[in-house]
Amino acid sequence: MPRSARPRSKAPDSLPKAKTGIAGLDEITYGGLPRGRTTLVAGGPGCGKTLLGAEFLVRGALEFGEPGAFVAFEETPEELTQNVSSLGYRLDSLVAAKKLHIDYVRVERSEIEETGDYDLEGLFVRLAHAIDSIGAKRLVLDTLEVLFAGLTDHALLRAELRRLFHWLKERGITAIVTAESGQHGELSRHGIEEYVSDCVISLDHRVSQQLSTRRLRVVKYRGSQHGANEYPFLIDDGGLVVFPITSMGLDYGAPTGHVPTGVEGLDAALDGRGFLRGSSVLVTGTAGTGKTSLAAGFVNAACARGERCLYFSMEESPDQIVRNMRSIGLNLERWRKRGLLRVQSARPTLYGLENHLAAVYRATTEFAPHAVVMDPLTGLGAIGSDREVTAVITRLLDFLKSKQITSLFTTLASVQADPEHSDVGVSSWMDAWLLMRTLESAGVRRRALYVIKARGMRHSDSIHELHFTTRGLRIEPAAVVPT
Amino acid sequence: MSETAGAARWQLRLYVAGQTPKCLVAFANLKKICETYLTGQYDIEIIDLLQTPALAQGDQILAIPTLVRKLPEPVRKIIGDLSNTERVLVGLDIRQLPR
Numbered sequence: 001m002p003r004s005a006r007p008r009s010k011a012p013d014s015l016p017k018a019k020t021g022i023a024g025l026d027e028i029t030y031g032g033l034p035r036g037r038t039t040l041v042a043g044g045p046g047c048g049k050t051l052l053g054a055e056f057l058v059r060g061a062l063e064f065g066e067p068g069a070f071v072a073f074e075e076t077p078e079e080l081t082q083n084v085s086s087l088g089y090r091l092d093s094l095v096a097a098k099k100l101h102i103d104y105v106r107v108e109r110s111e112i113e114e115t116g117d118y119d120l121e122g123l124f125v126r127l128a129h130a131i132d133s134i135g136a137k138r139l140v141l142d143t144l145e146v147l148f149a150g151l152t153d154h155a156l157l158r159a160e161l162r163r164l165f166h167w168l169k170e171r172g173i174t175a176i177v178t179a180e181s182g183q184h185g186e187l188s189r190h191g192i193e194e195y196v197s198d199c200v201i202s203l204d205h206r207v208s209q210q211l212s213t214r215r216l217r218v219v220k221y222r223g224s225q226h227g228a229n230e231y232p233f234l235i236d237d238g239g240l241v242v243f244p245i246t247s248m249g250l251d252y253g254a255p256t257g258h259v260p261t262g263v264e265g266l267d268a269a270l271d272g273r274g275f276l277r278g279s280s281v282l283v284t285g286t287a288g289t290g291k292t293s294l295a296a297g298f299v300n301a302a303c304a305r306g307e308r309c310l311y312f313s314m315e316e317s318p319d320q321i322v323r324n325m326r327s328i329g330l331n332l333e334r335w336r337k338r339g340l341l342r343v344q345s346a347r348p349t350l351y352g353l354e355n356h357l358a359a360v361y362r363a364t365t366e367f368a369p370h371a372v373v374m375d376p377l378t379g380l381g382a383i384g385s386d387r388e389v390t391a392v393i394t395r396l397l398d399f400l401k402s403k404q405i406t407s408l409f410t411t412l413a414s415v416q417a418d419p420e421h422s423d424v425g426v427s428s429w430m431d432a433w434l435l436m437r438t439l440e441s442a443g444v445r446r447r448a449l450y451v452i453k454a455r456g457m458r459h460s461d462s463i464h465e466l467h468f469t470t471r472g473l474r475i476e477p478a479a480v481v482p483t
Numbered sequence: 484m485s486e487t488a489g490a491a492r493w494q495l496r497l498y499v500a501g502q503t504p505k506c507l508v509a510f511a512n513l514k515k516i517c518e519t520y521l522t523g524q525y526d527i528e529i530i531d532l533l534q535t536p537a538l539a540q541g542d543q544i545l546a547i548p549t550l551v552r553k554l555p556e557p558v559r560k561i562i563g564d565l566s567n568t569e570r571v572l573v574g575l576d577i578r579q580l581p582r
Binding site for chain 2: 103105106107111112113114115116117118119120121122123124125126128129147150151
């Protein structure tokens with residue numbers, strides 16, 4: 001059933017693949033690892049090789065009905081079980097259910113005397129036993145390079161590794177071998193990549209400005225296209241998440257229909273019907289202009305319509321927001337109680353950028369909201385360079401749009417700089433942009449709101465004055481044009 | 484020697500995988516060394532991993548052939564076809580036998 005060419009999502013790959021089930025990795029590889037072949041996962045210490053391997057097996061067993069064998073050269077089954085239990089994986093129950101086999105191969109040079117000719121048939125026997133005992137379709141060898149430290153005859157070892165990879169291929173096992181990357185940029189210390197020719201993945205863990213970021217790159221993938229970038233990934237309590245999480249891009253549908261803004265008078269300024277459903281809205285304003293109030297008004301209106309809202313707060317705790325909004329007549333607590341509103345607070349500097357993205361991703365997937373608010377987005381600038389922040393926001397927007405979720409972001413503008421120029425980088429990604437500022441006239445500080453842009457609608461060009469009432473926010477065309 | 488006969492006995496285990504030339508050579512070499520240095524004080528157990536693959540895990544067998552000295556303790560491992568007699572003697576700690 002050949003469909004019209006969709007170059008991005010469905011590649012014309014004839015190569016059979018085995019899904020890893022790891023969020024994002026199957027997208028980058030267009031379907032998973034090469035089935036029946038061996039993939040090398042290389043990286044420095046602590047970069048997540050073992051966890052990637054473990055998740056590949058656990059998900060294979062649980063989600064794809066493919067039992068797996070984990071052959072550990074560095075950790076005992078007890079240690080391995082304990083280490084991955086933090087990700088919520090219960091290896092022991094998988095072992096009991098015959099879906100997983102763990103074998104610990106201990107290689108200790110000081111205990112081994114070499115006296116003449118040998119081969120690694122013992123290892124082959126063990127692998128065959130591990131595979132046959134549960135009918136494994138997947139195998140992880142973590143990390144094979146320990147052999148180089150344990151045995152002196154490296155020429156023999158290389159010949160045996162070559163034989164091993166060939167043997168795995170003959171048995172149709174989809175395997176991951178891990179290797180420690182070299183100190184001078186080599187993919188692996190002992191050049192295992194020379195033997196694993198089908199797929200090579202490199203993991204990296206670096207710290208910049210005291211924040212750690214993990215990155216994954218598909219170095220090569222014979223016979224298949226793959227994303228060539230370095231993709232950020234993280235390890236949280238649900239396992240690995242590689243970004244992009246979904247096949248992101250600009251191929252999402254554009255829902256029609258409108259969402260009331262929740263601010264009296266603002267809908268009228270926006271084509272009379274409010275924000276476009278599924279669009280992204282940026283609210284820029286100097287301090288104290290009512291950005292959070294506007295966001296809360298939007299959330300309040302959505303919940304009142306029975307829609308679910310997810311509110312990410314970077315500055316205030318959930319209770320603080322609820323309390324403060326009561327002062328302008330917005331009772332958010334009832335929506336929380338009814339399960340329509342979820343407020344999630346986290347200081348931007350608490351995690352790296354990718355973690356924030358992951359938090360949004362996980363919460364959004366779990367809660368399935370109609371609208372998402374991020375207040376303020378500016379906080380992210382504290383933890384990444386402009387380019388990194390822009391990259392994260394772009395991905396975030398793509399993700400939310402692909403789910404047709406209406407999103408509202410606030411940013412703080414400085415009083416000195418012209419706010420219209422301060423968020424140029426971000427604003428171009430947004431569908432609508434509201435600017436809020438204070439203007440002083442006749443001894444009064446007034447709050448003004450402009451609609452700078454609103455894609456897909458005829459919006460008002462007037463300057464509006466914003467009022468806080470006991471029933472939320474209200475705007476009206478400014479009676480006296482402030483100077 | 485004041486030890487009891489049981490304690491003084493050498494328990495050796497040779498792991499092989501089928502009757503390959505390497506394994507046959509290893510067995511012949513082992514037999515010769517034992518006859519020369521441990522006359523009448525040893526037991527050799529041959530374990531063919533092709534028959535009993537599950538046993539490879541217990542003694543952490545990787546290479547074939549592997550000779551394991553189970554007794555006297557501590558356990559020692561020697562890999563290869565045992566063609567280097569000197570190293571086998573060092574590996575088994577046989578030099579220290581006549582204390």
